[in-house]
Amino acid sequence: MGSAAPSPEPVHAGTTGGPWQAHRAEMEAAFGGNAASYDAALPFFATIADRLAEAIRARLAGPPRVFVDVAAGRGALAEAMAARCPQALTVASDLSIGMIRAAPTGSTGAAVHYLQADAELLPLRSGLADAVGCSTSLRLFVSPAAAVRQMRRVTRAGGVLGVSELGPSDAKWGFFGDMLRRQLRRAGVRPVHGAGRPQALPDLVTAGGYTRWESFEQTFTFEFTDELHWWEWVRSQSQGHLLRELGEGAPQLREAALRVVRDFRPIDLHQTVRFLTALATHQ
Numbered sequence: 204m205g206s207a208a209p210s211p212e213p214v215h216a217g218t219t220g221g222p223w224q225a226h227r228a229e230m231e232a233a234f235g236g237n238a239a240s241y242d243a244a245l246p247f248f249a250t251i252a253d254r255l256a257e258a259i260r261a262r263l264a265g266p267p268r269v270f271v272d273v274a275a276g277r278g279a280l281a282e283a284m285a286a287r288c289p290q291a292l293t294v295a296s297d298l299s300i301g302m303i304r305a306a307p308t309g310s311t312g313a314a315v316h317y318l319q320a321d322a323e324l325l326p327l328r329s330g331l332a333d334a335v336g337c338s339t340s341l342r343l344f345v346s347p348a349a350a351v352r353q354m355r356r357v358t359r360a361g362g363v364l365g366v367s368e369l370g371p372s373d374a375k376w377g378f379f380g381d382m383l384r385r386q387l388r389r390a391g392v393r394p395v396h397g398a399g400r401p402q403a404l405p406d407l408v409t410a411g412g413y414t415r416w417e418s419f420e421q422t423f424t425f426e427f428t429d430e431l432h433w434w435e436w437v438r439s440q441s442q443g444h445l446l447r448e449l450g451e452g453a454p455q456l457r458e459a460a461l462r463v464v465r466d467f468r469p470i471d472l473h474q475t476v477r478f479l480t481a482l483a484t485h486q
């Protein structure tokens with residue numbers, strides 16, 4: 204990226220060690236392996252990212268010059284920000300090279316610059332960004348606290364942070380997680396990629412150097428045309444990776460799950476999401 208100089212700051216050296224190496228492999232399998240179809244069956248993450256972009260834009264005093272999307276996937280938040288702020292330099296970074304390779308090119312007309320980077324070790328100059336965002340990813344990191352400190356380092360004083368985290372969805376979908384876990388156990392597959400640990404966002408961002416946080420919750424309704432549409436969506440998410448691991452057990456799970464979902468009327472998903480924006484403290 205042209206405008207970003209190498210960071211002069213000491214950053215923790217851990218991202219090459221055991222847990223980080225395992226994490227990188229997990230994320231590549233779970234997300235990079237699905238990148239081409241990620242969020243394609245239903246704009247799940249894109250809908251959430253669009254709402255986060257709106258919240259970040261509302262918190263900014265004026266149009267940002269630089270916006271950074273961290274753990275951007277295929278750039279849902281970056282693209283939503285670029286559509287709102289086409290004059291900004293928008294950077295989207297993700298750990299998974301598969302995701303970065305599958306990122307769209309120029310869909311909004313505003314350039315988004317994609318780079319592979321660990322959220323815990325952002326190769327971006329301190330104070331570069333007027334706003335930094337991270338949508339539905341914090342709970343996956345080895346150290347969410349280290350990632351927030353990196354985001355704070357990259358945000359200029361007074362700049363904006365926006366984050367979102369998945370909350371609960373309707374109880375009727377719990378059956379599938381149970382079925383999947385049972386099948387994985389039976390097949391001797393130990394899921395390496397779980398749902399992650401939910402994060403207490405206010406504490407996390409305050410400890411990381413942000414202040415004046417504002418938080419709200421929103422529940423989104425996603426409708427599937429039929430049970431096959433729902434299955435296509437499941438396969439396109441990170442769970443698709445677990446289904447691939449199941450191998451021969453996958454068709455059996457598919458049939459059992461489709462039998463349950465066929466009876467849902469309507470086949471819809473209510474997903475609660477927590478959003479938080481905050482300002483970078485003057486240090």
Ligand SMILES: C[S@@+](CC[C@H](N)C(=O)[O-])C[C@H]1O[C@@H](n2cnc3c(N)ncnc32)[C@H](O)[C@@H]1O
Pocket residue numbers: 230231234235242248249252273274275276277278279280296297298299302320321322323337338339340343344345
């Ligand atoms: C649930 S997806 C969300 C992606 C994107 N923010 C969106 O809304 O579509 C989680 C993303 O976090 C990325 N990720 C996981 N750990 C990461 C890390 N340590 N650094 C950067 N990205 C990471 C994954 O590769 C994946 O693309």
